[in-house]
Amino acid sequence: MDFALIVLIELLRAVAGLVLIAAGLAIIFGMMRVINIAHGEFLMLGGYTVVLTTKLGVNLWVAILVLAPLFVGVFGIIVERCIIQFLYNRLLDSILATWGLSLLLIGAVTVVFGNTVEGVATPLGGFDIGDYKMASYTLVLIFAAALILAAIYAVLRYTRFGLIARSTMQNPGMAEALGVNSKLVYMATFGIGAALTGLAGGLLAPIAGVVPSMGVYFIGQAFITxxxxxxxxxxxxxxxxxxxxxxxxxxxxLSGPVFGDAALLLVALILLRLLPQGITGRIFSRSL
Amino acid sequence: MTRLNKPTRRDFMRTAAAGAGAAAFSSVFPAISADADDAILVGGLHDLSGFIDFAGIPMNQIMLMAIEEINAQGGLLGREVKGVVYDPQSNMSLYSQYATQLALKDKVAVVMGGITSASRETIRPIFHRFKTLYFYNTLYEGGVCDRNEITLGTTPAQTVEQLVPHTMNLWGKKVYTIAADYNYGQITAAWVKRYVEQNGGEVLSTDFFPLDVTNFGPTISKIQEAKPDMVMSVLVGTGHLGFYNQWAAGGMKDEIPIASTTFGAAGAEIEIIAPEVANGIITSYGYYPQIDTPLNNAWVESVKKRYPDDTPFLTELSAFTWEGMMIWADAVRTAGSLDRMALIEVMESGKEYEFPSGKVTIDRKTHHAIRDVYVADLQDKQFVIKEKFSQVQPADTQTVCDLEKDPNANKHYEISLN
Incomplete structure (x- = not known):
């Protein structure tokens, strides 16, 4: 019974993990059709923000919830202005440019901060479920993922900015004819996507090894999701x-992490064979 | 090769390395020929950039320091020694390109290098074919059988054999192994099982993890269900670092202790993982900077003096690179020549070397080091040495390799225990 509860929490945590690393990408790729290969490095920047600022004495939660999204969001806006804005509707060029950005970021962070910066321990300790111990931080991840999805939904569905953003993505020409500054909307949307990615990187910092190359461990799963x-x-x-x-x-x-990894890829493969436009291409196709 | 005229990063590295060596010796021993064409060249092939540069940069620093020391003592055979350094960037095609270049174009007398087993198996056959003496100074899974290679790093039979009984005596007989899913992890996990059973214990389960796994939640739950007395970690790489944080987060750190064959092997984990998470992990290696002998204390001081600002991690990898240079230099002095076979015969003659890590002898049958091995406990980023084992044989490689019988062997055996 206790073990069943543990399994349930771990399942939720796996879902939350994917939601966290994929949410920012879903906005940047899903809405704007920009393939950001540097997505993993945006996560890494979020992680580094947390690790470096807590070392300077900043409260861990302020670092994770405020500084990481703020810094990566601003960085995303700079990237959009300098690189991405010239590459809308140029899919292959944007892959090449963001791949270059990814290498540049790994190199720059290594040179400036080194690749052995001391990380932060996971906060909040643990709690007992029967004979088992579980990290309280796991619940924080699940809660954060739920909150992020709810926030994206609320903004898109109920705010004026959400309406404008959706209309700009669907038909930028018509939106502009109605007085929308589409450049500004693209910039803001990219910035929000980057900020969410930074937040995810910050949340992952206490449970992952924060190194310049950490992005590679997440980018595959983010894109697959x-x-x-x-x-x-x-x-x-x-x-x-x-x-x-x-x-x-x-x-x-049931069978260990090797098969778990393989299963994720296999399921994605089968799903894309059956639903080439993704799950929401066929089912829930009118939802946000 | 039209690129030869263009100044590239590697030309710069080479010039810089040579410059450092030349500057060090010429001021002290102006009598040695300063003619650069006359210098004895030593090749260095370590990953100076890329994912494992934290391992390669210290090895390279220590190699250059050893060259300076040899020159300060008058060079070898009246000639200056110079480093030829390339950065293979963890890229196997660059490894094979630079290895060929070192052997055929630079015609170096000896090469130090290779870190991962993949890189070693890329360059080892090249040096074998082109008859260029080669030192591999990294701990690895064992099994290389090649008379042209001197292997100074420890193998599982040397370290796991000590680590398992030491920790079982402390903590108990039930062991849960978690290991990286590639040949080092698989082979080392098999040795863990063998030594646990030889010591009357039981391995409850062995879980393997692909190198990109970052979430260890399910495994941590399964370990709690199995209730072992200790966890043996053979995890590898930065992806797996998350395990230690996730383990400590739920409070498991105070419940079940961890021993590891890999934690801090190249130094990086100790810096990245916060002390409150890593304290108490027990490891076993052939070198720790905390070895308290006059020889080692003096050596650690000399490294700090040479690199005051960017002091390299002192681990097996860097310490044994220094040993490799000294063993080679000693062989050149003894043989009075650079002839490869003459040097090999000196090195495999059973000479005993006194080094910072302790006493070292090259095993004639395997060309691996017979050396002292230590068990140590990590406390606040410092290892506390708990036990020393003298003159441990590379017993795993000895089961598959006999260079006396087959001097032309050129193979990496997969040592199978199953």
Whole structure:
């Protein structure tokens, strides 16, 4: 019974992990059709922000929840102004440019901060479920993922900015004819996507090894989740994360992490064969 | 090769390395020929950039320091020694390109280098074919059988054999192994199982992890379910670092202790993982900077003096690179020549070397080091040495390799225990 509860929490945590690393990408790729190969490095920058600022005495939670998204968001806006804005609708060029950016960021962080910066321990300690111990931080991750999805939904659905952003992505010409400054909307959207990625990187910092190359461990799963999810940001991210996360985590419990990894790829492969436009290309196709 | 005229990064590295060596010796021993063409060249092939540069940069620093020391003592055979340094960037095609270049174009007398087993197996056959003496100074899974290579790093039979009984005596007989899913992890996990069983214990389970796994939640739950007395970590790489944080986060750190064959092997983990997470992990290696002998204390001081601002991590990898240079230099002096076979015969003659790590002899059958091995406990980023084992044989490689019988062997055996 206790073990069943542990498994349930771990399944939720696997889903939350995918939601966290994929949410920012879902906005940048799903809405704007920009393939950001440097997505993993945006996560890394979020992690480094937390590790470096807590070393300077900043409160860990301020670093994770405020500084990481703020810094990476601003950085994202600079990247959008300097690189991305020239590459909309140029898919291959944007892959090449952001790949270069990814290498540049890994190199720059290594040169400036070195690749052995002392990390932070996971806060909050643990709690007992019967004979088992569980890290309280796991619940923080699950809660944060739920909150992020809810916030994206609320902004897109109920705010004027959300309406303008959606209309700009659907038909930039018409939006501009109605007086929308589409450049500004693109910039802001990219910045929000980057900020969410920075927040995810910050949240992962206490449970991962923060090194310049850490992005490579996440970028594959992030892209698989977003592509499997399809064009709807919230419904797509949630449905893909749930399906991939629970399946691979269940297999991990049953047969070990090697098979868990393989299962995630296999499920994504089958889903994309059956639903080439992603889950939300066919199902929930009118949702956000 | 049209690129030869263009000044590249590697030309710069080479000039810089040579410059450092030349400056050090010429001021002290102006009598040695300063003619650069006359210098004895030593090749260095370590990853100076890329994912494992934290391991390669210290090895390279220490190699250059050893060259300076040899020159300060008058060079070798009346000639200056010069480093030829390339950065293979953890890229196997660059490894093979630079290895060929060192052997055929630079015609170096000896090469130090290779860090991962993949890189070693890329360059070892090249040096074998082109008859260029080669030193591999990294701990690895064992099994190399090649008379042209001197292997100074420890192998599982040397370290795991000590680590397992030491920790089982402290903590108990039930062991849960978690290991990286590639040949080092698989082979080392098999040795863990063998030594646990030889010591009357039981391995409850062995879980393997692909190198990109970052979430260890399910495993941590399974370990709690199995209730072992200790966890043996054979995890590798920065992706796996998350395990230690996630383990400590739930409070498991105070419940079940961890021993590791890899933690801090190249120094990086000790810097990256906060002390409150890493304290108490027990490891076993052939070198720790805390070895309290006059020889080692003096050596550590000399490294700090040479590199006051960017002091390299002192681990097996860097310490044994220094040993490699000294063993080679000693062989050149003894043989009075650079002839490869003459040097090999001196080195495999059973000479005993006194080094910062302790006493070292090259095993004639395997060309691996017979050396002192230590068990140490990590406390606040410093290892506290708990036990010393003298003159431990590379027993794993000895089961598959006999260079006396087969001097032309050129193979890396997969040592299978199953």
């Amino acid at each position: 977003v592509v499997t999810g399809g064009s709807a940001i919230v419904a797509g991210t949630l449905s893909a994360s749930t399906m991939l996360g629970t399946l691979s985590q269940s297999i991990t419990f």
